[in-house]
Amino acid sequence: MSFDRHQYQRIVVLTGAGISVASGLHTYRGPDGVWAAHDVERLGHARALAESPQDTWRLFGGMRGPIAQARPNAAHRALARWEAELRPGQQLLLVTQNVDGLHQAAGSRHVCELHGNVMLTRCSNPDCDLPPFEDLAPHTEAVPRCPRCGSVLRPDIVLFGEPLPLQALWQVDRALRDCDLFLAIGTSGLVDPAASLVRYAAQAGARTVFMNLEPLVPPNPAFQETVLGRAETVLPAWLGWPE
Template sequence: MVVLTGAGISAESGVPTFRGPDGLWGRYRPEELATPEAFARNPLRVWEWYAWRRELIARAEPNPAHQTLAEMEAALPGFLLITQNVDGLHQRAGNRRVVELHGNLWRVRCPRERQVWEDHRVPLPELPPRCPTCGAFLRPDVVWFGEPLPPEEWQHAMEAAREAEIFLVIGTSGIVEPAASLPRLARVHGAYLVEFNLEDTPLTPLMDEIWRGPVSETLPRWWARFQRGK
C-alpha cells in the first residue's frame, strides 16, 4: 500500500492549506516568500513568514487521519507514505517510512556548505538564522517554486507508485506536479486507487473508489473496513 498526502490532511489539524478560497496563496504572493530569488532579495521577510508557520504548526496536533496512517504502517510491511507536506505531523503521529517530496519545515540548510540539520526551536532566537560554522544565512530545507524535487526521494516515490497494489490519495489538490503524476503512474501499473477529499480533483476520474468528507472521519472508516475484509 502506498499513500500520497497533501495539505488537506493537515488542514484538519489547523494548518492552513495553500490553495482554495482560504489558502495561503490567496493572501500572499509565492514569488515573494517561496522562491530562491525572494530569499536572496530579503531573507528576513522570508524567514518571518516561515517562523510564523513554524509557530502555528508547533501548536497543531496529529489528527485521527494521521494516526490511522501510523496504524497502517505498523500493520502493513509494504506500506509507504509519500507526502507533499512539510509540517512533520506524520512523523509526530508515528510514521517512519515517509518520503518527503517537498522537504521539512523543521530542518534548516546552509546554502554555502550544503549541510542540513533539524531545528525545532520555537521561536527561533535569531532571524534570519545563521550557519554556526560559516555565518551564512540558513534557509528552510523545503522545496521552493522553481526548484527540483530531491532526486532520491522522487526516485523512491516513483518506484513505489509502480509497485503499488493499492494507492491512496489523501487531501491533495491533484494539480501540483510532479507529485500529481504519481497516482497516474500507479494506475498505469495496475494499482487500485482510492481518493479521500472534500471535493473532486483532476485525479478523481482515475479513481476506483472515492470518499468525500473530512479525512479524519473517512480514512479511519475505510481502514476499519479494509481490516475486516482481509
C-alpha cells in the first residue's frame, strides 16, 4: 500500500532499533558480544554511573567502535530523501530512540534524539559548562575525567532511571499537536514512547502507521495501518522509491 507523500503537512516519524539492524547494529553490543537484558538494565542504570562509572563505559563505550563502522541503510536514506523533497509548507520531524546518529549521517536534518547520542561525551556535573563533544574513544579501561571540573565524564545518552530530555519532549509535543501523519518504524508499538506518541497523534486526527518486522501482539488500536517487513525494504517501497 503506497500513498501520496505530498498530501500531508505535519509529519512525525518515530524510529527505533529495528531501522538500524540492516546497518549491522544491534541495540547493545559490548566488547564481549551481546549483553544480556539484565546486564543492560543494571549497567545502563543511572545508579551504575554514580556507583561504578566504569561499568557504564564498558556497556556504552563498547558500542562506539561498531557504530563508527556502521553506515546508514536504505531506510535511513529514504527518510533523508523524504525530508529533502518536502514541498513548501510541509514539515517532517524525525524522532528517534536510537543513539547511533545514523539519521544525521544519512542527511536528515530535523532529528530529535529522545535518548541522546552515544558518540558524544559530556560532563556528569550538571553545573559544569563543558559542552558535549564528539568522542570515538570507548573508555572501557579507564573512566575519563572532565578537564574543567574533574567530575566523571559520561556518554551523552539517557540512562535507565533518568528522565527524557525536556527540550526534546517539548519539540515532539508541539509537532504532535497538529500532526496529520504519524509513522512508527522498527520500534515496539506497545510500550513508550511509541504507545504515547501514537495516541497523541491519533487524538490530533493523524493517519497512523506501524511499520515493523513483526506485527503488534496484542494490536494497538491507535495504529490504523500496519506495514510488515524489513524497514530498508518496505519503507522505500512505501514512499514510492523501491531500490
